[in-house]
Amino acid sequence: xxxxxxxxxxxxxxxxxxxxxxxxxxxxxxxxxxxxxxxxxxxxxxxxxxxxxxxxxxxxxxxxxxxxxxxxxxxxxxxxxxxxxxxxxxxxxxxxxxxxxxxxxxxxxxxxxxxxxxxxxxxxxxxxxxxxxxxxxxxxxxxxxxxxxxxxxxxxxxxxxxxxxxxxxxxxxxxxxxxxxxxxxxxxxxxxxxxxxxxxxxxxxxxxxxxxxxxxxxxxxxxxxxxxxxxxxxxxxxxxxxxxxxxxxxxxxxxxxxxxxxxxxxxxxxxxxxxxxxxxxxxxxxxxxxxxxxxxxxxxxxxxxxxxxxxxxxxxxxxxxxxxxxxxxxxxxxxxxx
Amino acid sequence: xxxxxxxxxxxxxxxxxxxxxxxxxxxxxxxxxxxxxxxxxxxxxxxxxxxxxxxxxxxxxxxxxxxxxxxxxxxxxxxxxxxxxxxxxxxxxxxxxxxxxxxxxxxxxxxxxxxxxxxxxxxxxxxxxxxxxxxxxxxxxxxxxxxxxxxxxxxxxxxxxxxxxxxxxxxxxxxxxxxxxxxxxxxxxxxxxxxxxxxxxxxxxxxxxxxxxxxxxxxxxxxxxxxxxxxxxxxxxxxxxxxxxxxxxxxxxxxxxxxxxxxxxxxxxxxxxxxxxxxxxxxxxxxxxxxxxxxxxxxxxxxxxxxxxxxxxxxxxxxxxxxxxxxxxxxxxx
Numbered sequence: 323x324x325x326x327x328x329x330x331x332x333x334x335x336x337x338x339x340x341x342x343x344x345x346x347x348x349x350x351x352x353x354x355x356x357x358x359x360x361x362x363x364x365x366x367x368x369x370x371x372x373x374x375x376x377x378x379x380x381x382x383x384x385x386x387x388x389x390x391x392x393x394x395x396x397x398x399x400x401x402x403x404x405x406x407x408x409x410x411x412x413x414x415x416x417x418x419x420x421x422x423x424x425x426x427x428x429x430x431x432x433x434x435x436x437x438x439x440x441x442x443x444x445x446x447x448x449x450x451x452x453x454x455x456x457x458x459x460x461x462x463x464x465x466x467x468x469x470x471x472x473x474x475x476x477x478x479x480x481x482x483x484x485x486x487x488x489x490x491x492x493x494x495x496x497x498x499x500x501x502x503x504x505x506x507x508x509x510x511x512x513x514x515x516x517x518x519x520x521x522x523x524x525x526x527x528x529x530x531x532x533x534x535x536x537x538x539x540x541x542x543x544x545x546x547x548x549x550x551x552x553x554x555x556x557x558x559x560x561x562x563x564x565x566x567x568x569x570x571x572x573x574x575x576x577x578x579x580x581x582x583x584x585x586x587x588x589x590x591x592x593x594x595x596x597x598x599x600x601x602x603x604x605x606x607x608x609x610x611x612x613x614x615x616x617x618x619x620x621x622x623x624x625x626x627x628x629x630x631x632x633x634x635x636x637x638x639x640x641x642x643x644x645x646x647x648x649x650x651x652x653x654x655x656x657x658x659x660x
Numbered sequence: 661x662x663x664x665x666x667x668x669x670x671x672x673x674x675x676x677x678x679x680x681x682x683x684x685x686x687x688x689x690x691x692x693x694x695x696x697x698x699x700x701x702x703x704x705x706x707x708x709x710x711x712x713x714x715x716x717x718x719x720x721x722x723x724x725x726x727x728x729x730x731x732x733x734x735x736x737x738x739x740x741x742x743x744x745x746x747x748x749x750x751x752x753x754x755x756x757x758x759x760x761x762x763x764x765x766x767x768x769x770x771x772x773x774x775x776x777x778x779x780x781x782x783x784x785x786x787x788x789x790x791x792x793x794x795x796x797x798x799x800x801x802x803x804x805x806x807x808x809x810x811x812x813x814x815x816x817x818x819x820x821x822x823x824x825x826x827x828x829x830x831x832x833x834x835x836x837x838x839x840x841x842x843x844x845x846x847x848x849x850x851x852x853x854x855x856x857x858x859x860x861x862x863x864x865x866x867x868x869x870x871x872x873x874x875x876x877x878x879x880x881x882x883x884x885x886x887x888x889x890x891x892x893x894x895x896x897x898x899x900x901x902x903x904x905x906x907x908x909x910x911x912x913x914x915x916x917x918x919x920x921x922x923x924x925x926x927x928x929x930x931x932x933x934x935x936x937x938x939x940x941x942x943x944x945x946x947x948x949x950x951x952x953x954x955x956x957x958x959x960x961x962x963x964x965x966x967x968x969x970x971x972x973x974x975x976x977x978x979x980x981x982x983x984x985x986x987x988x989x990x991x992x993x994x
Contacts, residue, residue: 397732430765438763447731448763455756458724465725466732469684469710476728488748492721499716653766654800656824658852 331443338412338444341390345606345615346624348390348547352382352603353625355406357632358415359578362405362422362436366582370640371422375436378406380545380577383602384509385410387550388479391558397445397463397476399456402437403509403576404449407479412444415635416642425642432645433653454484457493457506464502464561475561477554479507483514485528494569498535503561505554506569509544515580516588532569544574545602548609661843666836668810669699669775671844672817673737677707680735683821686713686722687739687775696741697777697836719749723774727757730772730826737821740776742784743792743830750795757826758801769824775817778806779871779918780966781834786954789833789962791870791918793895793925796828803827803852804896808873810840812893815850823852832871832918855899857906861888864912864976867903867929868892872916872967879916879972885980887914895925900932907933911942914976916967917949921988924949943983948975951990 340347359377366375378385381403389410392398400407405418413429421428422436429439430448437451447463450456460478467474484490485508497504508528512519519526532539538560542553550572557568575597579586586594607621616624663671677683689696691704691714704712715722719740726736740746746753757770780789796804803825807813813831820827842848850856855867858877863885868876869892880887888906892898907913913933915926930945948967956962971989978986 397728399728430763433765434763440764440767442764442767447728447768448760450756452751452755455724455751458721458752459728459731459756461721462725462728462730462734462736463732464728465684466729466734469729470682470733476732489720489724489751492716492718493724495716496718496721496725500713649765653762653764655803656761656766656769656771658823658825 333414334412334441334443335394337414338389338394341386341410345610346617348386349603349606349610350624350628351386351389351410352547352606353628354415354632355382355385355409356603357628358409358418359405361419361632361636363582365423372424373435374581374583375422376403376581377578378403378576380597380602381509381511381574382406383547383606384507384544384550384572384574387547387554388477388507391551391554392475392477394444396474397447397460399447399460399463399476399478400449401456401480401484402449402451403481404439405436408439408446408449411446413439413441413446415632416638419636419639420642423639424645425639426645427639427642428645431649433649454480454487454489456480457484457490458496461493461497461502461504464497464504465500467503473562475503475505475558477505477507479509481514482508482510482512482519482523482528485531486523494535494537494567497567498537501566504567505557505561506567507554508569508571509574510571511574511576513576513580516584518588527571529569529571537566538568539571540568541571541573544572545600545605547602547606661841662839663810663842664837664839665807665810665813665831666698668814668842669817669831670701670703672814673700673821674703674706675844676818676821677703677711682733683735683737684711684713684729685737686715688715688717688741690714690739695739697833699739699775719745720752723749723752724756726772727752727760727770730770731760731768735771735821737773737775740774742788743776743778744787744790746776753826753828754796754799754802758799761825762801770826771824772826773820774826774828776828776830777833778830779832779834780955780962781871783957783959783962785957789955791830793830794919794923797895797925797928799896801825802896803894805852805894806830806870807832808870808891808893809835809838810842811848812850812891814842814844815848816852816893818849819852827852830870834871850893853894853897853899855893855902856891857888857902858891859887859889861886862910863887863980864914865890865903865906865910866914866916868916869895869925870918872918875967875969875972876916878969879976882969883973883976885976887976898929903929904933904937907937908940911940912979913941913945914979915945915947916972917947918966919950920952921947921949922952943979944985946975946979946985948972951988952994
């Protein structure tokens with residue numbers, strides 16, 4: 323197992339806390355996520371990764387804003403497109419890459435894989451591979467905060483494809499009825515798997531659905547990390563203050579297909595290029611350069627630094643042994659008793 | 661003290677809530693209305709609206725909430741009014757709750773209980789009369805137990821609430837109003853995964869579960885043979901040791917099941933015992949089950965569906981007489 327000792331746990335929590343403290347750290351983390359996702363695609367191409375994976379290039383701003391606007395003691399339920407969120411919340415690149423490869427260094431020791439990343443130290447429940455499943459689970463975590471009188475907040479982050487399944491509606495309704503400290507963040511990336519949103523969803527502005535549950539809503543530019551941060555921060559403050567749940571819709575875009583086998587031929591010509599002109603990393607780098615917050619470095623220098631960092635992480639992940647057979651049998655049932 | 665099964669369940673929940681403030685109860689009409697089957701009478705008044713909650717008719721919503729609450733520090737006890745309603749929320753039990761311990765490499769526990777009424781006998785028709793324990797059989801990460809009356813309901817409910825794993829606890833609907841002696845207290849807690857020999861016998865081992873336990877006892881009482889009657893009590897895990905030992909002693913095993921023949925819970929028991937105790941068996945293992953049809957509504961037909969004591973006696977008589985498995989009563993229809 324990887325993240326089991328206190329030192330490792332401290333690294334993960336520290337990585338989380340960096341985001342709230344430093345704009346530069348947010349930029350670096352977005353670049354880190356982009357490079358890890360790209361690296362995962364490379365490792366697939368080399369035949370090192372079994373199964374499938376769902377990467378999030380283009381959506382980095384939402385993940386990083388989420389990590390910056392919440393605390394390690396909050397709870398996050400995320401979907402199978404969760405590498406970016408896991409990294410943003412603090413899990414180390416070698417733990418994510420290792421898990422995707424099924425290695426012992428992975429955050430689940432190779433038991434979970436690409437779709438199931440978790441670390442209790444930063445409140446990330448195992449990411450959910452069933453569309454919509456994590457939405458009511460977050461409501462339950464919020465119920466726990468409410469009953470145990472803590473000021474924690476539970477966040478559910480999911481795609482637009484999740485908003486047509488029952489669990490989404492049941493979860494939002496329950497959070498509203500019980501007035502629980504929950505923040506629902508929809509990354510509207512315009513496609514539910516292979517299908518454009520307009521062909522599957524009666525309203526293409528997901529935030530409208532909050533009205534049905536009498537909850538606050540916000541729509542935000544998902545490519546602008548500061549804007550997403552501000553939106554989440556307000557929702558989190560409302561939740562902590564007893565003001566109940568919020569539905570945030572972040573308008574964003576995934577540069578890649580749904581999963582590794584999907585080349586996204588269904589996209590209209592020019593759509594990808596138009597979105598790439600509003601790349602969240604480029605936008606934020608330009609903003610920080612203008613405000614003098616790059617610490618005198620250039621974007622290229624920062625990228626190069628992150629690239630070496632990910633090279634090292636990937637080397638550690640690839641050289642880690644396969645998950646152990648003993649682990650495979652160790653965690654079927656928890657020890658009985660309470 | 662004498663109490664009805666629904667009172668025993670309520671008492672078990674209350675006893676655990678008293679001891680552990682993390683135990684919370686929610687489900688449809690469990691708080692203000694005190695449960696459609698009166699399995700939460702007085703809980704709201706005693707423990708308050710924070711810990712005893714009515715939910716919307718929204719099984720995915722509240723079972724999902726139970727998963728999240730359990731993973732983060734509470735011990736939710738949820739009620740599925742009729743086990744059939746689990747169908748709309750099955751993902752949360754078998755794919756979320758059951759797998760989260762594994763998917764976190766042991767770092768998250770999911771100490772939640774899903775209580776559900778189950779089974780035939782009350783004239784509710786085929787969408788509200790199924791036993792359905794087979795839906796969950798063979799799901800790693802999940803425990804499954806079935807009450808056979810007030811006493812086992814009390815002991816299993818307390819054990820389920822204390823367990824660190826998700827536990828599905830089925831309660832035969834027809835037995836909620838039946839009275840038994842129950843001694844509330846720690847000593848009456850029943851360890852999950854243990855069977856109980858209710859009657860010693862020499863000719864045949866009769867394994868039953870849920871409401872067929874009374875059927876098996878009544879059959880044995882009126883029969884010419886001596887049966888060792890065992891209440892299996894838990895299906896996941898099930899008490900292999902006790903059942904195999906008894907089958908070896910008597911040399912014959914008959915399993916009495918409320919579910920339909922195909923894929924019923926007894927197939928697992930029959931397979932395991934046949935494989936591991938083959939040399940000690942004097943006759944083939946026999947499963948006495950319901951036929952492969954939905955539960956019929958009309959009173960006479962519904963009664964016919966569930967194995968009766970008379971039918972169990974006939975089947976065991978035939979087994980003892982011929983040393984081969986008898987045909988079921990429905991052979992001319994299916």
